[in-house]
Amino acid sequence: MRAPHALRLLLVGAALISSLTIATPVHAEDGEIIETTGSNVAGEVYLDGGRPRFNFSNVGNCPGTMPAGASCYVEVRFVWRCTEAWCVADDVSKWYRVPAGQDWFRASICADGSNRWHVDSRLHWTYPSVHTVEFWGESEFNAALNAYFLIAKTIFDVNLGVGAKISGGTRMNRISASNAVSTYGRIASSFGALAGPSSC
Amino acid sequence: MRASKLRTRRRAIEIGLSVLVLVIFAGCSLVPAAIPEETFCDGISSEVGGCAPDRPSFAATTCDEIAREFGSQVNQRLVAIYNGPEERELSKAVRATQYLTVAASLANLRVRNLGLIKECAAGPFVDVAETEFSDDLRAHAGEIMTDGDPVSYDVWRDELLNLMALLDLEEDAPAS
Numbered sequence: 001m002r003a004p005h006a007l008r009l010l011l012v013g014a015a016l017i018s019s020l021t022i023a024t025p026v027h028a029e030d031g032e033i034i035e036t037t038g039s040n041v042a043g044e045v046y047l048d049g050g051r052p053r054f055n056f057s058n059v060g061n062c063p064g065t066m067p068a069g070a071s072c073y074v075e076v077r078f079v080w081r082c083t084e085a086w087c088v089a090d091d092v093s094k095w096y097r098v099p100a101g102q103d104w105f106r107a108s109i110c111a112d113g114s115n116r117w118h119v120d121s122r123l124h125w126t127y128p129s130v131h132t133v134e135f136w137g138e139s140e141f142n143a144a145l146n147a148y149f150l151i152a153k154t155i156f157d158v159n160l161g162v163g164a165k166i167s168g169g170t171r172m173n174r175i176s177a178s179n180a181v182s183t184y185g186r187i188a189s190s191f192g193a194l195a196g197p198s199s200c
Numbered sequence: 201m202r203a204s205k206l207r208t209r210r211r212a213i214e215i216g217l218s219v220l221v222l223v224i225f226a227g228c229s230l231v232p233a234a235i236p237e238e239t240f241c242d243g244i245s246s247e248v249g250g251c252a253p254d255r256p257s258f259a260a261t262t263c264d265e266i267a268r269e270f271g272s273q274v275n276q277r278l279v280a281i282y283n284g285p286e287e288r289e290l291s292k293a294v295r296a297t298q299y300l301t302v303a304a305s306l307a308n309l310r311v312r313n314l315g316l317i318k319e320c321a322a323g324p325f326v327d328v329a330e331t332e333f334s335d336d337l338r339a340h341a342g343e344i345m346t347d348g349d350p351v352s353y354d355v356w357r358d359e360l361l362n363l364m365a366l367l368d369l370e371e372d373a374p375a376s
Binding site for chain 2: 096097099105120175176180
């Protein structure tokens with residue numbers, strides 16, 4: 001009789017801890033730091049020759065809201081996790097640089113088709129001098145994950161007063177720098193396990 | 201009496217083991233992985249290598265000399281990245297881009313601190329820097345510019361020229 005009691009205690013404790021660790025606030029289906037036209041851009045991760053690939057809206061260089069003289073480089077990374085209930089930790093790839101204007105990217109890694117895949121993106125920028133830059137976001141409902149997530153959407157240059165803030169939105173980040181990277185946002189998802197081969 | 205003692209001892213062991221497992225589980229799950237805090241050195245984020253001990257440095261006092269220092273350091277590091285191993289967190293293209301931009305930012309800062317910004321222009325700066333580029337860099341720079349298809353040296357050079365437009369803009373801005 002004592003052993004089941006101890007087991008119950010163990011399970012309750014484990015469930016409590018799991019509920020705290022699973023709720024990581026990083027999922028979102030579109031991150032519009034790259035695509036700044038205001039539309040909700042959600043890419044879909046799929047397999048191409050056994051490797052994860054996605055399509056997105058790449059502005060090609062700096063978003064139009066950034067001032068002349070800025071140089072920008074779009075970076076992406078792949079994030080994956082197994083789909084079983086006990087999978088609570090992500091694996092991540094290295095950051096890759098996407099060619100300017102290329103509206104797709106395929107990683108050199110092989111994709112395990114049984115995993116759920118996401119893509120994060122961030123923007124590396126340089127200015128001639130230190131500028132204070134704000135990243136603004138909004139909460140959006142993600143039906144696939146049944147939750148709201150804060151998504152970075154626009155950039156505002158405080159020094160020059162150019163760019164965009166979001167009325168009713170949230171200021172996610174404020175950086176004073178001449179050379180830095182943005183907050184990263186999630187721009188694509190496989191919305192579940194990928195269908196396809198597990199090796200390439 | 202003896203049976204009761206045994207039961208009590210067994211229960212204590214069970215509870216002790218349960219607590220131990222919970223502590224281990226909590227320890228693994230709740231302690232966040234150490235994430236290095238972002239700092240800024242001369243306006244450059246540590247995320248892009250702005251605070252790295254081996255970041256580029258400039259001691260020259262003229263525009264042409266700074267350009268040569270820039271070219272020499274960029275040549276050495278980019279060739280090392282191209283010939284070196286892959287790293288876990290950043291692709292070779294991201295590492296090469298970060299080094300190039302940090303070198304450009306620090307060269308720009310040096311030029312501004314010396315009061316040379318109105319004398320230095322991107323075109324002549326790149327022309328001088330290019331004299332320090334090895335055949336190895338010219339042959340392979342386009343292969344680590346992005347993680348897409350390789351590009352020619354001329355395309356890579358055009359991007360460098362665009363980056364060095366730092367020297368042509370905001371000429372009245374403070375150095376940092």
